[in-house]
Amino acid sequence: MSTLTSPTATEASPPAGATLQAPPAPDTPLDAWQALALARTGDQLAQAWLGVLCHALLRARAGLVLMAQPDGAFAPVAAVPPGKELGHLAEVATEALRQRAGVLRHNAAGEALLAYPLSQADSLSGVIVLDLGPADAADAERARQLTHWGAGWLLDLMRQLDQARIHAGARQARVLLDTVLALQNEPGLREAGIALVHAVGREFGCHQVQLALAEGRTLRRQAVSHAAVSDDRSQQAALALQAMHEAFDQEQRLLWPEPPPAEGEVAVRITAGHARYAHEAGAKALCSLPLVAGHQAVGVLLLERDTPFSTGEAELLDALGPAVGPLLVLQREAGQGAVARLGRSLRSALGAATDGSRPALKLGLAVAAVVLLLLAVVPVPYHVSASALVEGAQQRAAVAPFEGYVREAPARAxxxxxxxxxxxxxxxxxxxxxxxxxxxxLDVAQRKEREAMARGNRVDQRLAAAQANQARAQLDLATSKLERVAITAPFDGIVVKGDLSQQLGSPVEQGKVLFEIAPMNAWRVILKVDERDIADVRPGAGGSLVLASLPGQSWPFTVKKITPVSVPEEGRNQFRVEAELAGAAPKLSPNMEGVGKIDAGSASLLWAWTHPLLDWLRLAWWKLLP
Structure with a gap:
């Protein structure tokens, strides 16, 4: 079906190839005046009014009503005869919309086309187009007058329908608001249920309203209006629950007696339980309304009265169900204990996991669960990581042999x-x-000793001999120091510490370490293992070393010694573990740093990733215990 867009002053013709075709005719055509009286919507009113104009008042061959749409276009809402191709009316309709005045045209065969705009409050609401067929001037003038008269009537009828629709919406909003406020003011579920059945009974003129709430897949009566005591074990109560179960299981509102299906509707509703309850209770009209919360029925209202429920009342009840259901759920949850809430949460989670919603999310969760299971079950090699430092296998210090001054220092680190x-x-x-x-x-002391010996003076001889021994000892000490003024390398290696090139002439103390020398072909690895992982390290365990300067290579090593004393570094206690590089020593330099991994058996990846946190939690829990 094509539409005619609202024209402007500059437009001269409708879109090329525009086609106007009315909706198909109803299966059972009614008399035009009867259809006008029964019209409940704007489209029904326009169709019935056009039928009266074309058949009862005029003898038009065809007619069409175009109404403005929210997007600014004009679309057909009624046509006579229904279903007929009416594209030949597009041009005259466009001209009437452009001029905002009636347009009458005659073709070469003497056939008349009439278009009359529908306007109100300086705005175009639509246009009426008639194909009058062969018509003389008098017939065309009569058709123009009747169309002018009928246009005002049509606009007034549509305005009345709009006002009725507004009043119905206002009533629906008032009923919903009053009911919601009544439930919110009640302290508990029982009081809220009683307030609900009484409010619904007053609003819809019911002599009894019953409320049943869902417990799993069954219903349990919660409140009954106009009844001081309710016997849930009676035959009538059982039949009422069966009737409410029909609406609960089918998840739709049910009316009894069941109204005839709407045009084109194929209704499949089970109301046998309603019929049995109506016969037992003597009710003439029933309505079972499911109360919905989160796309799930949480209860049912059963309304009883003497007159059938109208279409407007049924629509109001349809709006009431989703508004009341969540409030009843909140009232019930507020009155439950912690255990009941936990059970409800578990059931809700289980239901969400087993239903057919969100298949992609559930598939992803299933894959994640399988991956997590594999991570927790499949063992992999487990390693303890620690920072590593390369040192010489033996390291010799060159110290100052005595106090003195630096004369020269050709070597440096x-x-x-x-x-x-x-x-x-x-x-x-x-x-x-x-x-x-x-x-x-020494010479003087020796001469004195010889002279005393010649005189035979033993006292002077012994005194001179003692002075000679003292001088000889001091001379030996001075000679020894002279032999050690040159500080030399004790073996082939590399100077790892010491640089006196900027301290020539400066004093040094005896025993001060001037240089440290390490061999170039023998190394050891010092691993700093955190105290949380030291229990997994054993002497003789293997491992691999990767240096920061050579990240693409690794060298195997073997743990030789674990120092049983921890050293605080960077806020943590760390144990010094010594390891020996296996095989030929690579080309390394002292004090190179890297990361070493010590073999500690096998474990699952999940445990390897989470055991530090688990150990911390165990320790924290133990500290909290009395």
Whole structure:
């Protein structure tokens, strides 16, 4: 079906190839005046009114009513005869809309086409188009007058329908608001149920209203209006529950007596329980309304009265069910204990996991569960990671043999040295002078000893001999120091610490470490293992080392020693673990850092990833226990 867009002052013709075709005719046509009286919607009213105009008042061959749509276009809402192709009316309709005035045209065969705009409040509401067929001037003028008269009547009838629809919406909003406020003001579920059945009974003129709430897939009566005591074990109560179960199981509103199906509707509703209850209770009209919360029926209202429920009342009840259901659920949950709430949550989660909703999400969760199970069951090699430092297998210190001053220092950290190579030399001027002094003292003492011996003076001889021994000892000490002024490398290796090139002439104390030298072909790895993982490390365990400077290579090692003393570093206690590189030592340098992984058996990946947290939780729990 094509539409005619609202024209502007500059438009001269309708869209090319525009086609106007009315909706198909109803299966059972009614008399035009009777259809007008029974019209309940704008489209029904327009169709009935056009039938009266074309058949009862005029003898038009065809007619069409176009009404404005929310998007600004004009679409057919009624046509006579229904279902006929009416594209030839498009041009005259467009002209009437453009001019906002009636348009009458005659073709070469003397056939008349009449278009009359529907306008109100300076706005176009639509247009009426008639195909009058062969018509003289008098017939055309009569058709124009009747159309002008009928247009005002049609607009007034549509305005009345709009007002009735507004009043119905206002009543529906009032009923919903009053009912919701009445439920919210009640302290518990029982009081809310009683307030609900009485409010619904007053609003719809019912002599009895019953409320049943769902417990799983069964219903349990909660409240009955106009009854001081309710016997749930009576035959009538059982039949009422059966009737409400029909609406609960079918998840739709049920009316008894069942109204005839609407046009084109194929109704399949089971109301046998309603019939049995109506016969037992003597009710003339029943309505079972499911109360819905979250797309699920949580209860049913059963209304009884003496007159059938109208279409408007049924629509109001359909709006009441979703509004009341969540409030009753909240009232019931507020009165439940913690155990009941937990059970409800578990049932809800189980139901959401087993129903057919969100298949993609459930498939993803199932795959995640399988992956998690594999991570928890399948064992993989487990390693303890620790920061690593490379040191020489043995490290020798070159110290100052005595107090003195630095004369020269050709070696510095990083230099490769050979056995006996000079590292540094101390100043020896004072030692040479001291050696000369003690040599003189020795000569004097020896001469005195010889003179005393010649005189036979034993006392002077022994005194001179003692002075000679003292001078000889001091001379030996000075000679020894002179031999050690040159500090040399004890073996082939590399200087890992020490640089005196900027301290020439500075004093050094005896025993001060001047250089540290490590061999170049023997290394050891120092691993700093966290105290939480030290229990998994055993002497003799293997492992792999990766250095920060060589991240693409790894070297195997073997744990040799675990120091039983922890050292605090970076806020944690760490144990020093010594390991030896296996096989040929790679080309390394002292103090290289990296990461070492120590073999600690096998475990699941899930345990390996989560055991630090689990251990922390166990310790925290143990601390909290009294």
């Amino acid at each position: 990083g230099d490769a040295v050979k056995t006996g190579q000079l590292l540094a030399r101390l100043e020896d001027k004072d030692l040479l002078l001291e050696k000369t002094r003690w040599e003189s003292e």
